[in-house]
Amino acid sequence: MGELQEREDRLRTLMLASLAGDAASYRRLLTELTELLRRYFQRRLYDHPSGQVDDLVQETLLAIHARRITYDPKQALTAWVYAIARYKLVDLLRRSRQSKHLPIDDVADFIADDTVSAQSTDDRHDLDAMLDALPERTRGLIRRVKIDGQSVAEVAAATGMSESAVKVAVHRGFKALLARFGGKQ
């Protein structure tokens, strides 16, 4: 029996016990699935802030819990889990496409590749100078999201703003930066 098949059998047994109400099995199942999901999302979101992986793992665990009635005992458990995970991933990508006309990540690459990742202090100063052109609140948000690498959800929680407000503010800030500095290089 292959390793994957062994894992499938083990997880499926845990799931069936969980559906019967066994809390200890359920705890072990969710703990193992957390690792499985983290690897799954990390492979697919390698160029996204790490906070997004954690957000998706938790959202998927919640969905597994709330919709566990839809698990068919004749079906492979991992197939069921991955189908939910993929739905959550596609949903995230669709939402982030819709919430902004100009993708934040593309603009972030423009700054990140040329400056931050170069680790040069000159570049860092240039970036600070550019950011100084923005209102203080927007500057803080961009710093947290794009330079410190916090997730939008974390920033929203820390500042008390809604997630969409954070995204909009960051997006507007980038647009303002592009309008001002985009032409020069």
Next chain:
Amino acid sequence: MTDDLIARLVDDLKPVPAGALQRRLLLAVLLGLAVSMPLMAIWLGFRLDLREATGTAIFWIKSGYTAGLGLAGLWAVEQLSRPGHRGRRPLRVALALVTATAILSIVDLALAPAEARPNMLLGSSALLCPFFIMALSVPFFAAAIAFMRRAAPTRLALAGAAVGLAAGALGAWVYSFHCTEGGLPFLALWYTLGIAAVAAIGALAGRVLLRW
């Protein structure tokens, strides 16, 4: 953070009995029926010759065609409400039913004398029939969408189409207790059109209504 979440979810664990999802779907169908059937009876009325009609083949063909499509649709709804299922087999069954009925109708028309054909195809209620079917499918549609929203569809347009197929066919089944048309070609064309319209609406609405 994730450990906290797991602890909360474990605390919230309640047993899920086998067949719980199917029972939920059955409840949705019964709810739809409990609204749609009285709606038909009050608004349109059972056909007056119902007793004699049950002795004719076409009454049972109409009832069987719509019930068969309804069951295939419900099977597709059940499959597509589960992540990782594609619902291909039920949709193939539905397609086979529609195709077989269409072929039989064409044979029926070809064998009939030319002057009888328009009546076999159009009857006396051709344009109204799809609209009545759509109206009577609304209760089923609402109940099945509510079911689907609490489940976990991952192909939203397809899941919505399955909801529409089931609701349209069950609405047509209810309508068949009012409808006095006696032509097989009429059934194949106008009933199918009404059901397909509800399925198309379901596919469009699914993308919006079934997100979770």
